[in-house]
Amino acid sequence: MTASSNGTSVSVWMDTASLPTYAPLPGDLDTEVCVIGAGIAGLTTAYLMAKEGRRVTVIDALGVGAGETGRTTAHLFPPDEWYTFIEDKFGAASARLVADSYARAIELVESIAKEIAAVDGIDCEFERLDGYLYALPGNGFQDLEKEYVSARRAGVAVELLPGVPGLPFDSGPAVRYANQAQFHPLKYLAGLARAIERHGGKIHGGTHAHRLRGNQQQQTVSTDHGEIRARHVVLATHTPFNDRVVMHTKQAGYRTYVVGLRVARGSLPRILLWDTGDPYYYVRLETPDPSMDHDILVVGGADHKTGQDDHPEHRYDEIERWTREHFPMAGAVAYRWSGEVMEPSDGLAYLGHNPMDDDNVYLITGDSGNGMTHCTIGAMLVTDLAAGRPNPYKSLYDPSRKPIHGLADFAHEQANTMARYGEWLTGGDVDRVEEIAAGEGAVVRDGLRKIAVYRDAQGGLHAVSAKCTHLGCAVHWNSAERSWDCPCHASRFDIEGNVLHGPAPEPLEKVELAENSAPPRGPRPGMRGRGAR
Template sequence: MQALTNGASTSIWQASASSPLFPQLARDIHADVCVIGAGIAGLTTAYLLSQQQKNVILIDAIGIGAGETGRTTAHFFPPDEWYANIEKSFGRKHAALVAGSFSAATTQVESIIRNEQIDCEFERLDGYLYALPANGFRDIGQELDAASRAGVTVHKLERVPGLPFDTGPCVQYPRQAQFHPLKYLNGLATAFVRKGGALHCGTRALEVDGDLTAQKVRTNGGTISADSVVVATNTPFNNRVVMHTKQAAYRTYVIGARVPKGSVPRILLWDTGDPYYYIRLETPDGASDHDMLVIGGADHKVGQDGHPEHRYDEIERWMREHFPMAQAVEYRWSGEVMEPSDGPAFLGRNPMDERNVYIITGDSGNGMTHCTIGAMIVSDLIMRRENPWAGLYDPARKVVHGLSEFVSEQANTFAQYGDWVTGGEVASVADIGAGEGAIVRDGVHKVAVYRDHRGDLHSCSASCTHLGCVVHFNSAERSWDCPCHGSRFDINGTVLHGPAGAPLRKVVLHARETEST
């Protein structure tokens, strides 16, 4: 057992649970379904299909929960677009479908936990949304009424109960949920293998190719032939362009601080600010006198803040102002979320005329919920069953609502290609300190250079292997992040997060540059 991760920071979940190791794939193999990605989306899909007697093989480039599931705040909450905005953009019927899918996903997780007896700290609890002055909904009643019309049980309160600050009027959403995500995934993996599923870690999918009858997944350990393939990798690496024009990659930040036991109510909380903040409580194993207050927010586009450590400081300042009893901050970590241009996630068939390739992406701020919905939809499609939400979350849908957001995101992406005509971030590698990275111009090329704490240089092409944007160094995670579509690479160029499928090309710097060090 060991904790696996795709970045330098460590979440509270990664620090408090380790995952079982499964061997790398070492031969060619056939399965009914190949699922790529051992986060909550992939493991839930594999589990549900194994329940239907499907022969399923699940692979992951690193290991169970090593991607974004291990970096979530792991709560089940109303959609972060909120029902008032969903109803405004899509209508009441659409909002009711979203509400139904969110409720069913939480119930599905609760049912799996009960049936498989997974000890993962699952807890039903109330959630609250409050509006800051001049931010979000000017009248919190809009959200109350829209949620009620969607069939959600909601209540309006004058303030969130039990908090040390006055939130003002709020909407209460009873019976939301939270859990320990890695403990849940460990239980899912155990159940999946017990039901005959095959699980291989350290197995990176390099290519998906085939036709309407069969697909082949080429990996670093062998080729998997399958009737169907599910790409559950947070963002699809098999879809080079189409899906990446419909969603944008954001980095989100979380801190965990001790608070005296009982000083903060066990609730979920979200505000409507910009930046927004959200909270939950976690009780560490064996803790008798304290809880851990988990607070997230301060999002930004991936690759567009090279020194994001200040975002942890901003969250901590907000915490100190609103929760003065908070003690030392013990955890700081970040994760990546994919934000669809029009709101709903993309869950279903890959929109490239591949009727047997499926994707689960566009998690937004509701990864645990959306990924579970995606697993339910995809398993129904593979089993050729009707699913009431398949049309709602169809990845092939055209972006009509949220068009201004779509245009804005595309303009932002296009602007990043201008980095190719600028100079390097430093004059020479001599200007790069230990533990730091920077882009250096090498003739007509740009090179991503990192100096480790021994003084050794690690140099790669700065061209993202997805669509050629110039990557930027992320000092908080010690990674090279692409500002166009959210790919991430470690200091040696290995892929940490798609859509890039290939590593950054290794580069040998010219002698004159290495001599300048």
């Protein structure tokens, strides 16, 4: 398994791309557009706006591609909810809009890929492919004929087949979606960054945005390196850091897991593949090095609510076991990694004006497993809104819409979140810090507070408050990524308490903890629940 020096997983994209680095913000700055976040949402927005001649500045707490874009599987494929459910929830007209927006997103990615290949010499491996949805007997959603009819009614080029051609197992009936796509997401970001600079835009890494304030004429972004004054601000941070509650009741964070196994070149068709099971799996091929005799079979799935599985390594094992059962030619595991998915309550992304904010603050979130597609749609939509142009998808993806089409999921997620606050009344994961093994973390009770403690390989202790800086849930240890994850709203922190993923705006509070003054014993906690996407 490929892993970074700090113990976090490394995707095949992170292992095979060279990303540009940028210095932090040098001080206070005036710009027309400030984009917060240097993933696909932020860089696509910055590219489109810079290309229109706007003065654009991009900032990121870490750097280009350091967030979730590098942890995707980079499919450009049908909506995660499928057209039959979108039609049932939103109507046939909305399903047609979704289909049209998805097609336009793929076209935009393709055109940008061609541009950066021609001008900057960066090949992001964009490839048009057919995608297949299948349902093994007795496992999950079965009505593929209904999906086929709904997709056709939405204007999608689909075909109902007796099986997926070229697979080593009998898939049973399948829907073929023609002309979908895949690409290398981090090579794409490298090209976008170069294109933004070419069009006059500025990018700054190592610049953490803490606060946003302003009015319809000007917004001020406070960072750890100065203030940015801008006419427009785009929140492209996967989930907004400036909203305390509004958006975080409408979506929930899930961890998703990916295994990459070597397969002989040519042993499998180059297609995209998804099933409808529970758990479900999604599959593609990647060719890291055309000179080698093998591809990487990329298989993802096994999702769960963020912060609600302290030791999720078994999920990699489950994916690998499923893969070997269905693809017996699969060889050695080359990669294991995980990523974060924000699931909107009704299945559609939140793209546009940020609710309860000024009209010059925009939001791109709620990827629902279609991050590459939704982020591209969001960039197009936000660019139109900032320019005062009409956009056909504005109402469809409006972040201020009520979750009336997903009330059951909404209620379930809120109940799950509220239950997590009860953990402040329980004991710690262990009674004393001496019980924490090297390379592991655990929450320890200390009187009325809880402390998140990590023991490094040398035996040193790294202690921070277990209280998430967003809305105060107690964080949980994630042994697969060596991080502290919030089970309420999906904030994540490294072992020193630094923010890895919002909405938490600030790091966890440092705690001085001596080995010989460990917190007293307390009651042991009960079993934690797990969510499934």
